[in-house]
Amino acid sequence: MTGPAPARVLLLDHTAKLSGGEQALLGVASALHGGAATARAIVFEDGPLVGRLRALGIDTALLPLGSDLNTTSRSRALSPKGLLRGAGALAGFVPRLARSIRFSGAELVVANSLKSAVFASLAAPLARRPWVWHLHDRLAADYLPRPLAAAMRLLATWGPRAIVVNSSATAATLPRRARAKATIAYPGLMPDAFAPAPAQESASVVGLIGRISPTKGQREFLNAAALIAAEHPAVRFRVVGAALFGEDEYEAEVRALPDQLGIGDRVEFTGWVADPGAQLRELTVLVHASPVPEPFGQVVVEAMAAGVPVIGAAAGGVPEILGADDETGTAGTETAAAGIRHTPYGVLVRPGDPNALARALSDVLNDPAGRQARAAAARRRARESFTIERTAAACLGAWGRALGSVRNPRPMGVRGVTVPR
Structure with missing residues (x-):
């Protein structure tokens, strides 16, 4: 039959x-x-x-x-x-x-x-x-x-x-x-997305991956980077992607921003890359900083599958991905007031708030054991759900x-x- x-x-x-x-x-x-x-x-x-x-x-x-x-x-x-x-x-x-x-x-x-x-x-x-x-x-x-x-x-x-x-x-x-x-x-995700990121041997790199657009949060990411640059002098920042849909003016503004913020020597712009997965696996932390609610958040899932720790904007589809409803505990009043929420699989921050993103970055960079534990749990979640x-x-x-x-x-x-x- x-x-x-x-x-x-x-x-x-x-x-x-x-x-x-x-x-x-x-x-x-x-x-x-x-x-x-x-x-x-x-x-x-x-x-x-x-x-x-x-x-x-x-x-x-x-x-x-x-x-x-x-x-x-x-x-x-x-x-x-x-x-x-x-x-x-x-x-x-x-x-x-x-x-x-x-x-x-x-x-x-x-x-x-x-x-x-x-x-x-x-x-x-x-x-x-x-x-x-x-x-x-x-x-x-x-x-x-x-x-x-x-x-x-x-x-x-x-x-x-x-x-x-x-x-x-x-x-x-x-x-x-x-x-x-x-x-x-x-x-x-295709099977190759689950290849684990290699152990890092160089200084920490915090990055944002996606087309350069006001909806993707490159401006917010760079402003947050400037806020923590002095506290973390060894950390470098990377912006992966380029404007695709007539947003070249915004890209020019974003590329000029690091020099204006005094971190020009700490920020790398890769432009468009054929293999963003390779860039992802070089990161210590992946940041998703969209100031408006995104429908899903593909790069967040890709980072989870690779075992790269994630900080994501708490709006749209990202809280679904990072299991905001699966928490086993609460983050506490002080953390919530700061615009930060921890889940078993990553950290959520208030959208469009560079100060909250900077606080989350500082917390994650100062807690390597915690970020790796969340990344390991996130990788298991990706294998089960995505x-x-x-x-x-x-x-x-x-x-x-x-x-x-x-x-x-x-x-x-x-x-x-x-x-x-």
Whole structure:
């Protein structure tokens, strides 16, 4: 007796840059393609994602938008000029995308970004195909421009058959009707992410990894570094990443900040790196300093898997990751008042507060035994909760429900992964 036929899915993404959502898509595709699903992909620009998908054996086509919509910031896209340009792009692009969907032979369309979801909401019905939204953004006014958040909430309610969200924090920003069709699938890690960080032989390095953006907290991180620099003269600070989506002005401001703070000789900017995991494993402490609630916090999970101690902003998906609800004790009134909260797996700090971050950094750097104990517990948690096998099984279940028949959600058909101990 044979099992259900593999789902034929078409993956859509507007960008080929390897941001968090694209890394999550690659993980799911690598686990499911050739097993429980047969995937094809359409990407709206050329770049690293295209090569990575093709390397997985996924037939990937380019369907350029023919405008600069892929690189413009969200605020510019919502300007009168941006809206006019966007309407023109929709009118020309949607029929081409609908034809490509029909030609692909896919039975289900999976949109992996906000922009691709907008296009899928129009093109998939034209092609008479159901579509699913893999949502990596909180649809809230503190994370997106208010008009965009409102429009996306409306789209989530009436557009996709199912929604795959990356955290409970993301699900909470959906309207009730949309939340009812949502599945939580934490972005899982591939086996190589669990390779442990080597023992450090050099001076301590505290780092922040991610694209340079006001939402990622590089400014807050550097201000906190300046506050503890004198107390910890041997510690160096590292900013890993570059601006990706029209935020070059912010990057220039951030790069000038260390000299203004008097720590220019202690701060390293790596720019974009092909292997952020290698940079992660060189850190004594990984800092997540986003001043606004992030939907998930992929770099936090990656640090946990590698055994690198973590300090994270106490908002969005990060408290879920660091087990804020799993605490066995309380941090005490004085620590709470200082904007710091210890969990069994890391330290949470008040978002957007360089002073609280500086206090947390000082505590963690002064307590090597405590930070290593939390890091070891965090690594065990990552092995239990954040593997790509779990993610792929959740996605497969959501895809099956969108197709009208619940496919077997077990990891059967998901390529087996072995997580290093």
